[in-house]
Amino acid sequence: MDTLKEPELCFPHLLNASCRKYARPHSEAMLIYVLVSCISLLTACLNLLVIVSISHFRQLHTPTNLLLLSLAVSDFLIGLIVVPFQMLLTEPCWFLGDLVCVLYYFIPFITVPASVINMVLISIDRYVAICDPLRYSTRITHSRVKLCVVLCWVYSIFYSFLFLYDNLKHPGSSNSCYGECVVNVILAADLILSFIVPISAIIILYVRVFVVAVSQARSMRSHITAVKQQRSLTVTVQRSELKAARTLGVVVAVFLMCYCPFYCVSLSGSDLIISSSANTFIAFLVYFNSCLNPVIYVLCYRWFRKSIKLIVTLQILQPQSCKANIL
Template sequence: LLVIVSISHFRQLRTPTNLLLLSLAVCDCLVGLLVMPFQILLIEPCWLLSDLACVLYYFIPFITVSASVLNMVLISVDRYVAICDPLHYSTKFTQQTVKVCVLLCWICSIFYSFMTLLDNLKQPGRYKSCDGECVININGAVDLVISFVLPVSAIIILYVRVFVVAVSQARSMRSHVVAVKLQRSLTVTVQRSELKAARTLGVVVAVFLMCYCPSYGMSLSGDIKISPSTNLFVYFLVYFNSCLNPVIYAFFYPWFRKCVKLIVTLHILQPQSRLTKVM
């Protein structure tokens, strides 16, 4: 919520990259507000609500997980263009372009979730073996490929490319003479800023992969018996990723720490607080 308020309120933070972080923060917030509180209903031995409510409940986790994955892909593309093609970044990644991409991201997530759960909506409760169960059926192989294999492959390929270019730029900077013109000095400063942003978002993506891999790894395990406690822990790990993202922001983004201080001290209620310089 602090990330959402910070980027939404302070005009200086409304950059294309931060708009992607805003969309990711909305996913995190929805997990905390709508997904986690209802997990207790799935832990209980009996599902107390209707079969339709069971299917509808799964819509929110499916949408948030799909949106998180797509947002990670967009963030990776954003860093790839910023590092590998910096001269055209400002023209390719405008605020309007990013807003359209984020909108399409959420539309695709909602559509994919609807198509995935469509069979369960036609006849709610058809897959449960006894009363009091909340069970749905999805095509695990299709979900694994679309929700994990394809986007994660794209993320890894893009970040490997970013890493290679970043190392190349770092070596190039070291080889330059210290005394340079102001223009070149500004360019180096911008490049370092972009590299730092790439490193921070790289940590976000790495944590994302560590939290999501066990869940989708279970999909590849086939008929291997997995205890209910292990199953619960693995899915909790997916949701826990939403808690880790803001923590990473707090550690790596100075502007976020400054924004939190301004929000907690109610500075944002003052006139013209939107124009405060936080970067």
């Protein structure tokens, strides 16, 4: 049976200034590496399929799909860069230096907020489409959506500099010993901007969509004697709204499931060391949300399954494939 070895120093030549390291049991280390590798690969591949599909096929160049594209880009970067680098943070010691440590944190501090904001924008888009369908085409235009996407990424970059600027000026100032990779952030502000505000917006929008769906259902029952064509139209609208309500409900549930453990631990003030299994789990749970986003938002669409088939069979390499009918 694997057991923890006696603590050793990360930098033996620094004596008491060095952090202590513990050799993780081989079975636990292998499990972490396998899971992280699978999550990273799956997240990058799924989101890359979304990026290629929406970028290549002209029929998919809609305002809603532009938001899905922006979400897929942020989640793709999380799967390609953030998750693999997170494996280094699961090690007992950090050997890449204080400056590299701070620079690494810039990537998740940009991509994770961008992913969350894109979720909010998608919820707003669906809210307008369901609650105000007659004015959707005039309120949600390509130019406005592009502007929102640009502002989303500008905000995310500003957000990262806001929280990490002091750490960049004085790298390693938050470390208690050599061999740590720790940054100092204002947890209250991060909690409000990254969790409370986005999830509140999504919940409010979801409740409104749910109310509209229920209202449509009641309206349908109260007009049973209406003409057949009107009744069919009402059924179609009501089904569409219920489907959107269910989708947003899944979004809220998955977002809470992935983010609540991290922020609950942060608020509790628990001191989780860099190599602890609990810290590793809650960190990857946040990033795993990026793997679930394409499943929630895209795999439910028939056009995505068709575009996957065209991509896998390399039919997108054929001339004029961008004009293919996949809707």
